[in-house]
Amino acid sequence: MIQPNIPETKQPRIVIVGGGFGGVNLAKHLKDLPVQVVLLDRNNYHLFQPLLYQVSTAGLEPDSIAFPLRAIFRKQKNLEFRMAEVTGIRPEENILETGIGEIHYDHLIFATGSNTNFFGNKGIEANAIGMKSLIEAVQIRNYVVKQFEESLLMSNPDDVRAKLNFVMVGGGPTGVELAGAFAELRKYIMPKDYPSIPQDMMNVYLIEASPRVLNSFSEETSRKTLAALQDLGVRVMTGTGVKEYDGKVITLSTGEQIATQSLLWAAGVRGIPVKGIPQDIILPNGRILVNEFNQVKGFTNVYAIGDIAQMTNDPKFPKGYPMVAQVAIQQGVNLAANLKLQMKNKPMKGFTYKDLGSMATIGRNRAVAEFAGMKLSGYFAWIVWMIVHLMSLMGFRNKLVVFINWFYRYFTFERGTRIIIKRGAANIVKLKQSVQ
Amino acid sequence: MIQPNIPETKQPRIVIVGGGFGGVNLAKHLKDLPVQVVLLDRNNYHLFQPLLYQVSTAGLEPDSIAFPLRAIFRKQKNLEFRMAEVTGIRPEENILETGIGEIHYDHLIFATGSNTNFFGNKGIEANAIGMKSLIEAVQIRNYVVKQFEESLLMSNPDDVRAKLNFVMVGGGPTGVELAGAFAELRKYIMPKDYPSIPQDMMNVYLIEASPRVLNSFSEETSRKTLAALQDLGVRVMTGTGVKEYDGKVITLSTGEQIATQSLLWAAGVRGIPVKGIPQDIILPNGRILVNEFNQVKGFTNVYAIGDIAQMTNDPKFPKGYPMVAQVAIQQGVNLAANLKLQMKNKPMKGFTYKDLGSMATIGRNRAVAEFAGMKLSGYFAWIVWMIVHLMSLMGFRNKLVVFINWFYRYFTFERGTRIIIKRGAANIVKLKQSVQ
Numbered sequence: 001m002i003q004p005n006i007p008e009t010k011q012p013r014i015v016i017v018g019g020g021f022g023g024v025n026l027a028k029h030l031k032d033l034p035v036q037v038v039l040l041d042r043n044n045y046h047l048f049q050p051l052l053y054q055v056s057t058a059g060l061e062p063d064s065i066a067f068p069l070r071a072i073f074r075k076q077k078n079l080e081f082r083m084a085e086v087t088g089i090r091p092e093e094n095i096l097e098t099g100i101g102e103i104h105y106d107h108l109i110f111a112t113g114s115n116t117n118f119f120g121n122k123g124i125e126a127n128a129i130g131m132k133s134l135i136e137a138v139q140i141r142n143y144v145v146k147q148f149e150e151s152l153l154m155s156n157p158d159d160v161r162a163k164l165n166f167v168m169v170g171g172g173p174t175g176v177e178l179a180g181a182f183a184e185l186r187k188y189i190m191p192k193d194y195p196s197i198p199q200d201m202m203n204v205y206l207i208e209a210s211p212r213v214l215n216s217f218s219e220e221t222s223r224k225t226l227a228a229l230q231d232l233g234v235r236v237m238t239g240t241g242v243k244e245y246d247g248k249v250i251t252l253s254t255g256e257q258i259a260t261q262s263l264l265w266a267a268g269v270r271g272i273p274v275k276g277i278p279q280d281i282i283l284p285n286g287r288i289l290v291n292e293f294n295q296v297k298g299f300t301n302v303y304a305i306g307d308i309a310q311m312t313n314d315p316k317f318p319k320g321y322p323m324v325a326q327v328a329i330q331q332g333v334n335l336a337a338n339l340k341l342q343m344k345n346k347p348m349k350g351f352t353y354k355d356l357g358s359m360a361t362i363g364r365n366r367a368v369a370e371f372a373g374m375k376l377s378g379y380f381a382w383i384v385w386m387i388v389h390l391m392s393l394m395g396f397r398n399k400l401v402v403f404i405n406w407f408y409r410y411f412t413f414e415r416g417t418r419i420i421i422k423r424g425a426a427n428i429v430k431l432k433q434s435v436q
Numbered sequence: 437m438i439q440p441n442i443p444e445t446k447q448p449r450i451v452i453v454g455g456g457f458g459g460v461n462l463a464k465h466l467k468d469l470p471v472q473v474v475l476l477d478r479n480n481y482h483l484f485q486p487l488l489y490q491v492s493t494a495g496l497e498p499d500s501i502a503f504p505l506r507a508i509f510r511k512q513k514n515l516e517f518r519m520a521e522v523t524g525i526r527p528e529e530n531i532l533e534t535g536i537g538e539i540h541y542d543h544l545i546f547a548t549g550s551n552t553n554f555f556g557n558k559g560i561e562a563n564a565i566g567m568k569s570l571i572e573a574v575q576i577r578n579y580v581v582k583q584f585e586e587s588l589l590m591s592n593p594d595d596v597r598a599k600l601n602f603v604m605v606g607g608g609p610t611g612v613e614l615a616g617a618f619a620e621l622r623k624y625i626m627p628k629d630y631p632s633i634p635q636d637m638m639n640v641y642l643i644e645a646s647p648r649v650l651n652s653f654s655e656e657t658s659r660k661t662l663a664a665l666q667d668l669g670v671r672v673m674t675g676t677g678v679k680e681y682d683g684k685v686i687t688l689s690t691g692e693q694i695a696t697q698s699l700l701w702a703a704g705v706r707g708i709p710v711k712g713i714p715q716d717i718i719l720p721n722g723r724i725l726v727n728e729f730n731q732v733k734g735f736t737n738v739y740a741i742g743d744i745a746q747m748t749n750d751p752k753f754p755k756g757y758p759m760v761a762q763v764a765i766q767q768g769v770n771l772a773a774n775l776k777l778q779m780k781n782k783p784m785k786g787f788t789y790k791d792l793g794s795m796a797t798i799g800r801n802r803a804v805a806e807f808a809g810m811k812l813s814g815y816f817a818w819i820v821w822m823i824v825h826l827m828s829l830m831g832f833r834n835k836l837v838v839f840i841n842w843f844y845r846y847f848t849f850e851r852g853t854r855i856i857i858k859r860g861a862a863n864i865v866k867l868k869q870s871v872q
Contacts, residue, residue, distance in 0.1 A: 002589035045855040061497040070629040153438035193506040419481040
């Protein structure tokens with residue numbers, strides 16, 4: 001029989017579900033408190049999601065944007081990590097139910113993040129490709145290279161085009177960065193690796209429902225981003241929605257159709273709620289209603305932070321804060337401070353979001369960034385983007401490997417990791433089952 | 437309908453099956469010949485198998501020991517690559533049957549390599565883990581980290597031990613290198629990542645049927661290797677065979693039993709023959725009988741090189757050459773020269789193997805090497821081992837990334853890639869199926 005085997009201490013136990021930006025930063029800031037921190041995650045690593053799109057487009061190894069949680073917390077003696085999936089809670093007993101058994105808590109924090117939001121369209125959900133997890137990114141990479149290899153076997157030009165049309169839906173930073181990376185594959189890699197395929201057989205589409213790409217940025221930045229994307233050959237369609245997708249043909253809101261086997265969906269995310277949370281506080285977008293202290297509505301010792309939490313105190317964000325890393329990090333830090341205040345019987349401090357700015361990269365020497373009232377674009381924004389992302393990556397080895405990959409790519413125009421890791425050997429069936 | 441779509445030329449077509457050491461070196465040396473080279477592989481990359489064991493033990497990213505075949509042959513204008521699985525041949529028509537359609541050849545070379553040899557023991561085959569492919573190595577890494585995570589959930593010490601007993605079978609270079617790497621995981625990583633598990637709960641066994649480890653090396657080297665392994669804490673059992681394994685308990689030839697969920701099988705390899713080759717020239721070890729020109733017995737335009745070929749001309753190797761990279765490389769180069777001679781109507785030159793020596797690494801600062809009549813061991817052999825392997829890796833990026841990983845590991849005693857990449861998201865089912 002398996003059980004969590006978490007040592008019992010006399011200190012209060014703070015259980016954190018999720019090792020993303022919110023959970024990790026909260027846990028770190030509980031380091032010197034006389035508490036026992038229990039961190040749970042379904043994976044054993046922290047994933048640096050902002051660079052996930054580079055894994056899907058063969059620019060980075062998956063390992064270089066993931067960092068083992070045990071390594072992050074090796075020196076934090078008051079923390080226990082367990083790899084576990086949460087299945088429910090019994091709040092009246094302060095019990096969390098997980099795949100490895102029941103865990104008692106004094107304080108419980110949900111930092112479970114978000115998943116792809118298909119807005120209820122079953123056809124799209126069944127056939128489009130989301131991009132929120134490491135395995136999805138690796139599978140996309142495998143899939144894209146495979147599309148190219150298979151396109152060589154087609155004789156009908158329409159079949160080739162259907163294989164080499166790549167459609168991104170969602171003109172936010174993820175969609176823009178993906179479209180830019182695909183356009184660069186087309187521009188720099190395709191002529192070298194597949195010289196026999198005419199380049200116009202491959203097309204990259206970016207579809208956005210609102211009137212402009214990067215609509216959370218200024219209009220000026222949107223305009224520059226659109227120009228940069230078009231310059232790279234991306235077919236940008238704004239004010240256009242996706243009505244249906246059957247795995248072969250996309251039908252747009254305009255009635256237009258695009259034949260493609262690759263629809264990458266970056267049009268939205270939704271919170272991943274946990275079973276056992278009262279249904280009436282879970283919003284249609286999957287987020288959990290919290291107050292300004294990140295306390296889940298109706299609870300005093302259950303909290304939610306980051307993407308999964310919807311906090312509506314700030315009049316600038318009536319629908320809650322954006323689902324981005326900065327909010328999660330800042331809420332994690334604030335909640336750690338509040339738990340400390342609680343232990344001293346002092347009043348907690350409400351959360352206020354400090355927008356540090358946002359940025360997106362479109363391709364080599366092209367990025368946009370807005371922060372501290374400044375609008376940057378082009379080469380300088382691209383350098384800033386790289387520095388900020390390198391600095392934020394966890395672990396020296398990861399920083400170094402990512403830097404070298406970027407450096408190498410910059411001068412060689414190469415993508416290092418265009419390999420298809422596929423299954424096949426019979427005697428790994430056992431392993432396959434056991435790691436699923 | 438898919439078809440190979442290989443352009444028809446007036447030049448003779450040389451079809452090579454397999455992009456391993458033999459196939460790649462053969463293809464490269466056909467560069468300046470007035471022929472069309474068609475290279476087929478089930479994967480789109482060349483795998484540097486000698487470092488596979490470092491992927492399974494979380495020391496290297498899988499991507500850094502794989503190199504896209506298209507990148508290798510980008511500048512070789514007379515070569516066409518197709519990702520394809522061979523299903524049979526019709527030699528009377530000079531036709532190769534593949535998963536992407538039929539391909540006509542003038543010369544056909546099998547360079548399909550080898551797979552794990554379980555010597556017909558079904559129980560071992562069903563439950564042991566082979567290590568010949570990249571996906572197997574990644575799965576082993578996932579599995580090993582998962583064993584550690586799960587051991588924390590066990591309360592009975594026997595259950596913990598069964599999770600943390602790792603048994604390598606086969607005392608050749610692969611088994612020795614694996615055992616050394618596992619012993620280093622135990623020595624350097626386990627106390628840091630799993631301080632609550634007593635170190636003696638983890639045991640690394642190396643089981644070898646012959647009287648000594650590395651029995652293709654000198655007795656002196658065997659002795660030093662044994663001492664180094666024992667110094668690292670590996671339990672080496674020579675003169676011992678494996679009778680049975682049911683996934684839970686290994687029964688040895690001595691009657692002794694070891695409870696383990698992880699049996700890594702490195703006790704032998706066998707050729708991967710191709711359907712359609714007459715059964716009477718395929719040996720029980722899966723290899724194909726060839727003459728001194730690598731011509732398959734009974735054919736003049738069908739050849740086999742490397743692991744899959746059994747050449748018995750050399751009285752020093754009455755059972756054929758060892759199944760190692762050097763033989764494959766040299767046979768590839770020799771066959772290219774012979775194809776050139778044939779085209780000039782000159783007599784071909786029989787193959788002679790030039791043994792460049794062999795080496796194995798046991799751990800940091802510990803390796804053994806024998807070449808040019810010299811026997812090296814310890815720090816200097818380890819440096820030589822690293823230089824030789826770095827130089828042999830294809831591609832500048834791979835060399836650099838591997839070097840940095842080694843450098844980093846040497847000074848930090850860390851393993852960078854202890855992450856479990858597991859499947860889970862529902863919407864990748866489509867991708868999963870399509871890349872299998």
